[in-house]
Amino acid sequence: MNAYSGHTYKFTKEDNTFSYIKVHIKTQIGVKNLTRQEAVKLAGEDPDYLVDDLFNAIENGNYPVWNVFVQVMSPEQAEKYKWNIFDMTKVWPHKDFPLRQIGRLTLNRNPQNYFTDIEQAAFSPSTMVPGWAPSADPMLQARMFSYPDAARYRLGVNYQQLPTNRASVPVYCPFERDGFMNFSDNYGADPNYVGSTLLPTTFKTTKQGRTFSTLTEHEKWAGEVSSFTTEIGHQDFEQAAGLWAVLGRDPGHQDRFIGNIADHLSSVTYPRLRVMVYELFSRVNKDLGARIQTATEALIA
Template sequence: MTEQVPTYTLAEGCPVASSSTAQAFRPGNATSTPGRSLALLQDTQLIETLAHFSRERIPERVVHASAVGAWGEFEVTKDVSTLTSAKFLNGIGKKSKVLLRVSTVGPERGAADSQRDVRGWAMKIFTEEGNQDFVFNDIFWDFHNNNPEGTHALMLLFSNRGQPASIRNLNSYSGHTYKLVKDDGAFTYVKFHFKSNQGIKNFTQAEAEEMAGKNPDFHMEDLYGSIEKGDYPSWTLYIQTMKPEEAEKYRWDIFDMTKVWPHKDFPLQEVGKLTLNRNVQNYFAEIEQAAFSPSTMVPGIAPSEDLMLQARMFAYPDAARYRLGVNYQQLPCNAAESSVYSPYQRDGAFRYNSNYGGDPNYVNSSLKEVKFKGRVGANNVSNGGHNEWVRGKVAGYSSEVTDEDFEQPRMFWQVLGHSGPNEQSDLVNNICSHLGKAIPRVQHEAVAVFSKVDAGLAMQLKKGLKL
């Protein structure tokens, strides 16, 4: 089938004879003095082009600015209807469209994507009940020295896991604790895990530095090329579930994002499969304008009392309003494929749908009948007396670091010792390479923090830093 050749026009649709013609006033003989001319405001093509050019860039994300993305699908492979009423998770073989954006955290747009950093995993699942966003991580020095509860994540970052060889070879984790909710309001605590079916593969520090010099967009090209040739990358979704009564007695705070749930205590359960099978056609329209928020949840999934999760539920959509405008949910890459009727949200910059026509800007009006689904999501959570466990009076909360915060970092250090001959030494070398640029006082403070993890680790760091 022959593709129709488009006719060049201005933004309003008016055709123009040539894209290289400018209307200008030329003194004297116009043909003999082609370089001497004055531009005219009546040259709409020139004015439109220049005005739009200077406004092409939107505010860069404060974090997660550099990213790669693709389209795909999520397929349910195991029945979890006993845990949640979320329709996109119920029915083996059921498929939902997915938009995935994987980013570094600190670097600016255009930075090398192979450098050491935590990776942000932002996924939008388009379901019949609305969009479900998952905003996960794959998981400086003065900050960490004074906030050592993040030592576990810091060690993950400076191990070889902090430099994945490709997007296709990394796992993603929810970090936060969520709730899977049934129709009757009963819920189960849950953590989500996306495990790469391509296996885990990481760069060493030297390999990552070499790749950053050769090709700063290596991860982007690798993912694009893989999808383009039909070698579709995939991940299996697993969940860990914990009953409310188990949460009350567990040795760690299940709402603490710095803590993981050991698999021996709460085994992984397979749920479904994510496959990326379509490349984006326009990066700006589909990835740069994409907005994700942990507050976007379908019925059957609800937030827990995780303080960090509660904060992110406000911060993410608020950042999108600043960056993209108040009507960012209408952009094609963000728009729900289910029915949307939210007449309180009217007008505002870049409103380009019907704006609800002549409907009242409120509900429960005699002029417009509106039906409700009933108690859904966080409003439908009930589990008897357990709710009293997480309720209480309003009070100030201060994060305090205890020996408990170093138990899981110690376990991770021990895991590295069994993972390969160089895993522990690579972690030490990577930390020394980075920490060595800090002033001596900060280096000593960092070693003191790591001494609470393992005395041997601290000694190796001290030796590597020549302290």
């Protein structure tokens, strides 16, 4: 499978200039999916099929590899672009913002203990390295709060001290202290509240003596354009129509999509609801709506 950030992030520099980015992680071996019939069969015969497949590939040295790309947009381009760049329902067309490879991701080791390595893992978009910063994307801002909050509830307040979650470099954060199951030195004899009279306090990450800020002068503009309308117009179906055309490049993709929709929709017993779905897909493509209607009603009949 491929993976995509969905959210808009920022790459920042020491002089506080920045660019907006979206992340794409694309498999080197290509995408392969199960049909719904195969998935239903495997769910009964081998529900751990995909976990086994990944584990055995790594165990045999057949390491899966993904190339990591970013799309890059300047603040000036963001202000003039036709869509709100913080709208998660919109992608950035590659023709406007081409993919630029920045790295590679390789899975080359299986967990030694599934519970300690996997079940206790806690990920959050608020965990960032210098040079990587959040944008004013409202959904991103919400997740930066909610993900750590869920981890504290699930694993305990000191979940970031667990080996699977702890930073690989020293981190000084005296505002995160105490709590149940603390197994660090807990900042020793340092005072509870670090005031400017005791220590030269800065709330920016430093790199080689230079400030490396996560905040930029564009926040004011971003905050003012982050609102969304509740009215649905033709522009809201533009990208869906583009994706439908992409699915038509290879034989069978559109047919399987229609079959998947019809299979689920045929269980809706209220006719008006089905009609609303047909109308919705017809706004993407008239032929798509008509084909879904034909396939669904045939299953019901």
